[in-house]
Amino acid sequence: MDPEQQPLLAPTTEGLASVKVFPLIPALRKDVTNTIDSALSWEQLTAADINFSIVRPIVYKYARLKNMAVVYACLVVRSYFLAEAETDLAFSGVMSSRANLCEILAMKLLSRFAQNYIQLVAVLTTIWNPLAGASTEVVGEVKQALNARDEDIDSAQSAIEMAITTQAKSFLSSTVTQQVVNDIYSGRVVFSTVANRSILADNYKARAIEIYDPYNATFIDHYRLRVPKYGACLEFVNFALLLFTFVMCLSNEDGAKITSWEAAFIVFAVAFTLAEYTSSTEHGWIIYIANMWNAFDFSFIVIFLAYLFLRVKGLSHGDLSASDMAFDVLACGACLLFPRLAFFAISNHVVVLSLRAMISQFVFFVTIAAVCFSGLLFTLWTLAERNPIAHAHWTFKSISWLMVQIWFGNTYLSFAQASSFHPLFGPILMTIFAALSNTLLLTILISILSNTVARIDANATQEYLFQYTITTIEGVKSDALFSYQPPFNILAFLILKPASWFLTPRALHSVNVFLIKLTSLPQLIIIGLYERHWAAGGGLRESSKDAAQSLFNSLPRQIKQMPLIEALVGSASNDVFDAIFGVDLEERDYDIFDDSDGEQNVPHLRSLHSRENIRGRDSRSPSRSPVPQIRARAPTNLGRSPTRRDPSSPLKTPRRRVLSSLIPVDHGSSPELLASPTSGRSPLAQLFGSRFSSDPLATSSASAVNIDASIKHIEVLLEAVGQLPVQKLKDEMKELQDRQARIENLLLMLTRGMRNETEHRNTMP
Template sequence: MDHEDQTAALLAPSPEFLATVHVFPLIPAIKKDVTRTIDSALTWDQLTASDINFTIVRPIVLKYAKLKNMAVVFACLVNRANFLEESEDDLAYAGVMLSRATLCEILAMKLLSHFASNHINLVAVLTTSWSPLAGASPEVIAEVKQVLGSNANVSDAQSALEVAISTQAKQFISSPVAQKVVNDIYTGRIVFSTAATRSMLADNYKPKAITIYDSRDAPFLDHYRLRVPKYGAILEFLNFACLLVTFVLCLSNQDPTQVTLWEVIFVIFAVAFTLEEYTAATEHGWIIYIANMWNVFDTSFVLVFLCYAGMRIKGLSYGNLASSEMAFDVLACGACILFPRLAFFAVSNNVVVLSLRAMIAEFIFFMTIAAICFSGLLFTLWTLGKASWTIKGIAWLMVQIWFGNTYLSFGQAESFHPFFGPILMTAFAALSNTLLLTILISILSNTVARIDANATQEHLFQFAISTIEGVKADALFSYQPPFNLLAFVVLKPASYVVTPRTLHTLNVSLIKATSFPILVVIGVYERYFAAGQSLRESSVDAAHTLFNSLPRQIKNMPFVEALVGSTSSNLYEAIFEVDGPTGPGLFDESDDEDFPQLRSFASHDTLRSADHVQRRPSRVSLAPRSPHRTTSPGPHGSPRRRPLSALDLGVASAEVPSSGRSPLAKFFAHVDPPPVSPAGQGHVEATMRRVETMLEDLRELPVHRLKDEMRELQERQARIEQLLLTLTRGMRSSDTGTGKLK
């Protein structure tokens, strides 16, 4: 029986439920609230400040969190994309639009945390492809079609992660909640598939719902594991290594007059590589595809290969030996891309590599601007010295002067013109070597500093891009080059004539036949050597046992300690896992009573078990009360919750918290009167003195201080509202004045 036909419990929301989610009403509603709220340019730090968060962000978040709509994060990011586009169109209000886009990103981050309690729903919120027109009326859909055109595709859907990548919402992507989902997708712990809409070869017969992968329930040869980004990165490295080897052998055995065996093998691998890159760009869209810095290298090599192929075909068809030789010369330039590309696989997440990418982009932009600026000088020099100079020669001379050969400008200046030549060449040498190169170095230095400061966000952003690219719905992505060419030749024509079920069966059979060794290795690894498997755990335990049995002299050797790790950390972890009492007589109870605390009485640190009902004095807290549970460290130091008994719970007052040891509780507590006897007369006097002390303590209760703090908060809120009202009134006055001037 096919494992895919077995009925499995769906842990994620069903497709029927997701189809009923209304997306479109959220988009204009969020835009209206954000537009009404932000009327001035604010930075990220200002929007995340406590006062702005309390008065502006939190009410909006609570408003949309009550809807429990799983598309609300997607709607916030769609509004971010709209505000970013408006900031480019209207430069006068670019700062305001960017602030609104930033607020949309903050709202998306905070609303995403409301779905974090259910991990499967959290994954569905980020990975489900939402249609922005879902829930819209037919009139709205007709208007959108009229704006886009009759041939526009209005059913194009994207996930929240894809929109975040396209809008470069790096703060949102680098947030812990989003990265938890990205890490689970990358390692294959979360398994899902989306319907392919723009793919070269779509296989949508059995889309997998979002589930948590368990190797014990999955088939041994599971072809879906080929789409796990972690395994895909390893296979991509091996495929690229094979392409590089065939590239080197092709150039080492080149023959312009005929086609060699190594050239044929290289062409097959290169065509398969080109098909894979084109399929990825088609499936994810050019914006998401090009956002990955490594895809720029891949696209550059594809262009080099296409130029080589065109020249080589021309040379072989017409017997043009010069064209064939030029084809191999062009192909040789591809080594400048392939060798660094393979090397960067190992250090793709290094800060130096991220800085290098940004520096290359800044350098290309700066050089383009400089070339445009000096094109006028090139034309002037050609006009003055066209009798003895060509444009190519003048351009090469200017390049040499630009990169440091300043003496050439003085030696060749008079060859252009006896009067204007020295003046122009001296000015060009001064500008290029003194001014512009200094500016270029400053720009590159600032770029490195900026990337170094935001290295974590940039790394997580690139990691999210590669992960989303790894979960590809196109059927061709399950084939390793050059077998994707075979799948394309066989399955693409078959998709027009066979049923979806037959196409799916044929696709699965071909994947297992072409990737059988890879599936076997993945199956063995996940069942025996992956984290949490019995064989790996037993091996680790055996290694620890062997290490503990070694003599102390061997354990303390620097090489062994560096290889295994220090034993001090294990000792520290063991100390904190032991839930033992403090030393006897170390502190008095009075010291615990007077210890300052900034938490409410219901905090889990202040609760006691039913066997020790001793309550510490609580302090005043303005935070809303919520039920708490005590925690005890688990086997690995993580908190383990336990249910509370009735004696564990305490009642916290909003104004004057009371506890078993507060002065007020001691005063009103029932105390049995001591027997009247001469011997107990001193005890009665001591009791009276204690009562007087308690009355003195009642005067120092923090009731007045709490009232002062509440009054201060009210005054601060009133000042903020007055400030916002003043800003809004000023904006309206300026708009009215502008309208009158018009």
């Protein structure tokens, strides 16, 4: 469904606030718990039998409620079963199956709202409070269980955010969900949410869900800065500026003072840190860290804060070593900034997703290996401490570095330095460590990484759409600071945050809009021009397309058919096809089926009790070609006896009606047969021809010719049947019977001696 053609209005704020969410959660939990009692895989849950017997009744039950929060409630129940699967290991499989069933229910219930596109967007993007509709006693019990206040239990989220939190990748990759996500990313769907966890909230004018039309909107619309597509482009520019100032800062470093490039880098880095902190506060840490690149950004922020601390310490105390250490720490940030900028274009590619998963698996595995070999490290350090010769050479740091080298393949050191720890135990311990690290553990690590890559490749589409959804939802932010581009977000924070303490919401909104348009005026002008002229459907783009099409049509035919031109422009046949299907024609203008003979040209299946006379109809319409008619026609009066007939139709026996309706017509009849329908006929033709000619209505010679041609066709078929190798088949069957008889006689002769011997033994005393 095209969202631009959706005429329905968005749900009102009062209607969304009156939706009861809490009663759905215990009801869904009860139904899912009573339904699934065994561990089932995703393929089993989506099978036809399970879908018909289990899933559909639950879907119909909750679809009748027409509650827009039912999808969110399914995902909340899914989070509960996932938590139970991690804590109750004995029933982990059952809990995981119940969690998967909740995701399937969410997918099927979401499709129930797809008829109204605006309502579908509201179902996915509305911030739902899980305690909405709960009684005061329930709310009091929740507060008592959490030992929290009213503001502490405000955990409202949208259905998409809940799906990201619960890793519902199948739900997020479904067609219905991705249609909404794509429209949100491109800015065709516009909505704003109430900022509940923002650093600087501006909730004065909340916009309802609408389909954006650039020609009806204002030219300078500050809300367009929150569109994820434009936000990604602006983020790339801001990150490129940050990287540029980073390189210039390290190229012009001065330990004694802060240079202009270093000051510019600090300003951009502080603005970048403020933007990332605001993003993590807006959507929560779980959704923030789910984006793989946010982990890179967070790591760079840690490096920057360490650099800033050491730099301030070095300048305040005049310690040049601390300043040198600060620049050394900052230089390590290049390992994150350069690939971060390079991977902006392919941030969600399957290779990058595999790399991220492999890095996480590798870090986890190395951590476990370090814990396992910590005992060996302590043993070697103790042996070295007890050896007076090795005491000065082997420190705790040097032993750790030696083990790292051996772990990554330098096994020569393990055999060369083993005896220096202890003449007996040193070689034994180092040989065991080298065997475990290089033979066993590295093989296991390679297997784990290979399985990780294979798993991601198998679910590459889901992984990509999952990361794409996270990026889109992160781009739709309600915090006022997100509308400012770094480093102007620092200025907005310093001005608007104190002003929010004494200004009214309307005054704060006016000041906020003025500052946004003032600091982002070039970006807003470029966005306005792009959407009106260069985007899909823009005036300049459409006019340029028409001009290019006219120029291409004016070229000679030889130039149009050149392979290079066709590869660049495309095949002209596709344009013809599009033009054909774009023409609006009425069916009556090109009706290839005439109503007068429509039934004559369509094969039918005739009923046994049909009272229609084929020959009579053909005699009345001799100009039509005699086509056999086979038509399925129900009796007009089921209660009427089949023996009764219409007085206007001749009496026919059932056999004659079957023959007259099923005898094919041979259009290739010879002229002689047409000239003399009764001459040269076979006895079979004469027999049936005389029966048909006895009909009082069979007066047309054309009908007799058709019947003779049909009978001739039957004779040809009978002759073909007579030529079948029936006698040969009988001879082969007789030969097989003779062979079977000979085999039986042979078996009797072979077993006769055995039967005589057995009888002889039985008769012996």
